[in-house]
Amino acid sequence: MLISEDESLCAMQGTLPVINLSLADVKQDSYESMTAKMKRIMSALYLRHRYLLRSEKLEEAEKRDFSNVVDRVITDEECMEAVFKLSGYMYRHYGKKVLILIDEYDTPMLEAYTAGYWEDAIAYARRMFHAAFKDNPYLDRGLMTGITRITQESVVSDLNNLRVVTTLSPVYETCFGFTDQEVYEALAFYGLSDKKREVDDWYDGFQFGEHKGIYNPWSILNYLRDRKFAPYWVNTSSNALVGKLVREGSIRVKDEFEVLLKGESVVTEIDESITYAELAGDSKTIWSWFLTTGYVKIIQPQDDRYKIRLTNHEVREAFYKLVKKWFAQSYDEYTDFVRMLLIGNLEGMQRYMEKVTMQTFSYFDVGNASTENDKAEQFYHGFTLGLIADLNRTHILTSNRESGFGRYDVSIEPMDKTKDGIIIEFKVFDSGKEESLSDTAGRALKQIERMNYEADLRARGIRNIRKYGFAFRGKEVLIVESD
Numbered sequence: 001m002l003i004s005e006d007e008s009l010c011a012m013q014g015t016l017p018v019i020n021l022s023l024a025d026v027k028q029d030s031y032e033s034m035t036a037k038m039k040r041i042m043s044a045l046y047l048r049h050r051y052l053l054r055s056e057k058l059e060e061a062e063k064r065d066f067s068n069v070v071d072r073v074i075t076d077e078e079c080m081e082a083v084f085k086l087s088g089y090m091y092r093h094y095g096k097k098v099l100i101l102i103d104e105y106d107t108p109m110l111e112a113y114t115a116g117y118w119e120d121a122i123a124y125a126r127r128m129f130h131a132a133f134k135d136n137p138y139l140d141r142g143l144m145t146g147i148t149r150i151t152q153e154s155v156v157s158d159l160n161n162l163r164v165v166t167t168l169s170p171v172y173e174t175c176f177g178f179t180d181q182e183v184y185e186a187l188a189f190y191g192l193s194d195k196k197r198e199v200d201d202w203y204d205g206f207q208f209g210e211h212k213g214i215y216n217p218w219s220i221l222n223y224l225r226d227r228k229f230a231p232y233w234v235n236t237s238s239n240a241l242v243g244k245l246v247r248e249g250s251i252r253v254k255d256e257f258e259v260l261l262k263g264e265s266v267v268t269e270i271d272e273s274i275t276y277a278e279l280a281g282d283s284k285t286i287w288s289w290f291l292t293t294g295y296v297k298i299i300q301p302q303d304d305r306y307k308i309r310l311t312n313h314e315v316r317e318a319f320y321k322l323v324k325k326w327f328a329q330s331y332d333e334y335t336d337f338v339r340m341l342l343i344g345n346l347e348g349m350q351r352y353m354e355k356v357t358m359q360t361f362s363y364f365d366v367g368n369a370s371t372e373n374d375k376a377e378q379f380y381h382g383f384t385l386g387l388i389a390d391l392n393r394t395h396i397l398t399s400n401r402e403s404g405f406g407r408y409d410v411s412i413e414p415m416d417k418t419k420d421g422i423i424i425e426f427k428v429f430d431s432g433k434e435e436s437l438s439d440t441a442g443r444a445l446k447q448i449e450r451m452n453y454e455a456d457l458r459a460r461g462i463r464n465i466r467k468y469g470f471a472f473r474g475k476e477v478l479i480v481e482s483d
């Protein structure tokens with residue numbers, strides 16, 4: 001629907017003074033830099049309304065306060081009240097209550113959550129929004145937009161008469177993006193009708209309420225301009241929180257993320273009322289956040305659960321690049337580990353494993369070693385197999401295979417029989433049997449010898465065999481080699 005055809009909207013146009021504020025650029029890495037950024041934003045906002053300095057309705061003291069905001073010589077508390085005070089100045093100047101529009105209200109909190117100062121940022125936001133919207137006698141109405149739902153513990157939890165519209169709400173379901181009809185008409189205008197299928201694959205997939213087939217306007221406009229398929233929308237926002245949630249998520253989250261990257265679907269519960277405090281949790285809270293931010297879409301409801309999939313090829317392509325970036329950051333160190341393993345540099349292997357376990361393992365990943373040893377050993381086993389996967393071009397890798405009198409954890413057989421073979425056994429610290437990780441590692445080596453795990457490699461003509469015991473306790477690791 002054309003805005004010009006909506007009589008109620010046109011009748012209201014120009015009848016109220018408006019405060020329009022965007023927080024989209026508040027993406028600082030510390031609380032101090034965030035508050036400094038907010039003062040710059042308020043200064044720019046006041047400059048747009050500097051005509052008030054000539055208003056006869058304002059007192060001289062108020063004009064001095066106004067100028068202080070412009071010059072950024074204000075306290076954090078005064079900055080939090082700047083929108084509220086501006087609404088009062090405008091009310092007295094125009095004699096009408098004010099419409100307050102705040103776009104991307106939650107961007108500062110998203111960045112703060114990733115950077116580690118969320119509690120301070122949320123307290124700041126509560127003070128600011130409470131002053132602007134709660135019992136503000138100069139407010140006619142307000143509108144806030146963001147990607148996270150306003151909840152009871154949220155920044156505006158005590159506002160009156162609050163109406164929340166989410167991606168699952170039918171209200172305005174065709175107003176948040178381009179419909180397929182609008183996109184197809186634009187493609188025809190630019191002589192690109194033959195690209196419909198590819199455009200659908202790349203940019204279709206958003207759903208609001210019951211209306212499917214919504215396209216992101218930014219992506220479509222960029223495609224029409226460049227005539228090139230690329231992840232335009234995702235590249236405009238920070239992927240830091242996405243990375244944090246997936247990397248620090250549970251094994252289930254990582255497994256389901258891998259399924260989604262393949263273009264397949266997963267089934268999960270959805271809770272639109274998730275809070276930031278719950279984000280570092282199970283898959284339900286993480287996929288609920290992915291839904292509200294547009295990264296996944298609902299394929300079909302299944303009772304109280306939903307089948308979800310990545311929204312479109314644009315999102316999938318962006319996530320591919322994100323994952324590659326994660327691995328690229330540690331690729332050089334990774335190749336060093338493989339090289340040190342092959343040449344038997346025990347000290348270098350130990351140093352690498354200590355670093356990677358501290359940076360990437362979570363206690364959820366490895367379980368409680370005292371009660372879930374089997375689960376923990378499986379995790380470490382799978383992780384180490386992933387580290388050495390590239391060796392399959394020059395070596396034969398086997399895992400949990402029978403040899404001698406039992407099953408070894410990992411065997412690395414060189415295709416060049418003159419090279420060293422390697423056997424690795426994993427053990428998790430058992431507080432009921434051992435006093436230290438050294439005891440645990442020793443138990444691993446003893447098992448290799450007792451079970452004669454080297455028999456299979458020797459039968460294949462490998463003369464030199466190195467044997468390693470990997471001992472783990474949570475994020476602690478110790479690697480030992482038999483003499």
